[in-house]
Amino acid sequence: AQRVTQPEKLLSVFKGAPVELKCNYSYSGSPELFWYVQYSRQRLQLLLRHISRESIKGFTADLNKGETSFHLKKPFAQEEDSAMYYCALLLGAQKLVFGQGTRLTINP
Amino acid sequence: NAGVTQTPKFRILKIGQSMTLQCAQDMNHNYMYWYRQDPGMGLKLIYYSVGAGITDKGEVPNGYNVSRSTTEDFPLRLELAAPSQTSVYFCASRGSGAWTGELFFGEGSRLTVL
Numbered sequence: 422a423q424r425v426t427q428p429e430k431l432l433s434v435f436k437g438a439p440v441e442l443k444c445n446y447s448y449s450g451s452p453e454l455f456w457y458v459q460y461s462r463q464r465l466q467l468l469l470r471h472i473s474r475e476s477i478k479g480f481t482a483d484l485n486k487g488e489t490s491f492h493l494k495k496p497f498a499q500e501e502d503s504a505m506y507y508c509a510l511l512l513g514a515q516k517l518v519f520g521q522g523t524r525l526t527i528n529p
Numbered sequence: 530n531a532g533v534t535q536t537p538k539f540r541i542l543k544i545g546q547s548m549t550l551q552c553a554q555d556m557n558h559n560y561m562y563w564y565r566q567d568p569g570m571g572l573k574l575i576y577y578s579v580g581a582g583i584t585d586k587g588e589v590p591n592g593y594n595v596s597r598s599t600t601e602d603f604p605l606r607l608e609l610a611a612p613s614q615t616s617v618y619f620c621a622s623r624g625s626g627a628w629t630g631e632l633f634f635g636e637g638s639r640l641t642v643l
Contacts, residue, residue, distance in 0.1 A: 430569055455630045465572075465619065465634040472629075507571060511630050515560070515579065516587070521571035 423448050425510045425520035433526045434498050442493040442523050444482075444508030453511040454491040456482055457519070460504045468493075468506070478502070498527045530555050535620050535635035542610040542642045550605040550638050552620030559625045561603040562632065563587075563595065565616040572619065578603055610642045 426445045434440055446452055456468040469477045471484045471491060482493045491508060508520040536551045554561065559580045564572040564587075574587030578597040592614060594606040603622075607614055617639050621632040 427571075453630060457632075464636055465621075465632075467631045470630050509630070511628075514628060516562075516574060516577060517630065517632060518574070518588075519564075519572040521569060 423510065423512060423518065425454075425508050425518055427506075427508055427520035427523050429523045430521065431524050431526070433528060435528050436500055437497050440493075440495045440498045440502065440525065440527075442506050442508075442525065444491045444493065444520060446489050446491060446508075446510050448489075448510060452484070452486075452491075454482075454484060455509045455511070455517070456480070456491075456493050457507040457509055458504050459507070460501075465507070500527045500529060503527045532556065533620055533622055533633050533635035535618075535638050537638060538636065539639050540641070542607075542640065544610060544612065544642060546610050547606070547608050548610065548640075550607075550618055550620075550640070552603045552605065552635060553601050554603075554620075554622040554633070555601065556622060556624070556633065557600060558622035558633070559600065560623045561597070562621045563593075563603070563605045564619045564621065565589065566619060566637070567616050575605065575618075607640075612642050614640065615642045616640060 424447050454471045458468040459465045480495045507522045509517045533554045562577040563575040573589045576595040578584045617637045620635040
């Protein structure tokens with residue numbers, strides 16, 4: 422089955438500490454993966470995509486095909502990073518499948 | 530541009546009632562989607578449309594219907610509301626052509642069925 426798993430529903434870290442949000446996927450082809458973020462009272466929006474190999478707001482994510490993972494990382498968490506994060510997998514050319522989401526809280 | 534607009538933002542329904550969640554986009558996007566967001570369950574795809582007159586089921590279509598008579602609008606209909614349909618509903622859209630994976634979401638509609 423093609424699916425995305427985010428094992429942590431809640432993650433709490435202190436400001437300045439490193440952050441890692443886990444994402445594992447199951448997909449028979451070559452995956453295209455994304456991270457979406459929903460800040461409080463804002464719309465769900467794209468944070469980054471693995472094919473771009475970009476760093477957005479200090480976050481990076483590396484696709485590890487051997488471990489079927491796409492973990493989101495940031496070396497030093499900031500309070501404004503508190504949000505709901507979703508990992509998503511592109512299915513075919515038409516659909517995105519989302520993981521269960523991880524609520525990240527950055528403590529001052 | 531307003532982007533993706535959903536109405537209503539909040540609604541309480543009684544079991545067995547019917548209602549339509551409205552979604553409109555002004556970006557001339559061909560693709561439109563309806564997701565529901567349940568706590569701890571993430572977003573589940575209900576229905577999607579690749580253009581006017583064309584719709585298809587997603588992961589959880591039971592209890593819902595959609596139509597796509599225009600490019601701009603993609604309403605979601607609940608015929609006989611059940612408590613299991615209590616959720617936050619999100620409409621999203623994207624353009625045609627090579628897709629980079631970015632969806633544009635509405636603000637969501639919170640539905641409670643009592």
